[in-house]
Amino acid sequence: QKEVEQNSGPLSVPEGAIASLNCTYSDRGSQSFFWYRQYSGKSPELIMSIYSNGDKEDGRFTAQLNKASQYVSLLIRDSQPSDSATYLCAVINGGSARQLTFGSGTQLTVLP
């Protein structure tokens, strides 16, 4: 069983629309949650971190966390072609291991 699950996509949205990316995790003791953006051939770049239930907004990005449902999401408002990338959800597991575990990523394409 995968510890962090994401829809692999591809997800296509028109320019200016809201892109919604979802992630579920299996370790109920997880405390820290991150979204990374990875352009093709590049390394992951941290775009959002969230540690408590609710919403966290940063510019056009909003991260949402629901620990009861073990669910994390990322909303991108006013999507731009430059947002086209793979988005990786990452979770720090609870317990002594405390590894940062990544999902396999969702490929997003914003169509001009």
Added chain:
Amino acid sequence: EAGVAQSPRYKIIEKRQSVAFWCNPISGHATLYWYQQILGQGPKLLIQFQNNGVVDDSQLPKDRFSAERLKGVDSTLKIQPAKLEDSAVYLCASSLVAWNNEQFFGPGTRLTVL
């Protein structure tokens, strides 16, 4: 502020050969990580250092992989001997202190094993 540096950027070797990768973390970052990212997958942690000590190497294939971080700054990751399935991008990341801190990635080394 300079980012995480890695070299080489690309490496092509034949199976059973050895290879080494180098990483220089962001200045002042005590924690350094090596990840393996196979095409189409998310990065997988291989080893974590806190200063020059190993914190977690549970997913490092120790029969062929080794890593060190002398003096608590630069780090090297070695594969000896390489297998075809080692073809991947090897990413180095660093964070200021520990796991809850945000991790910043270097550009990676793309390894192809023929």
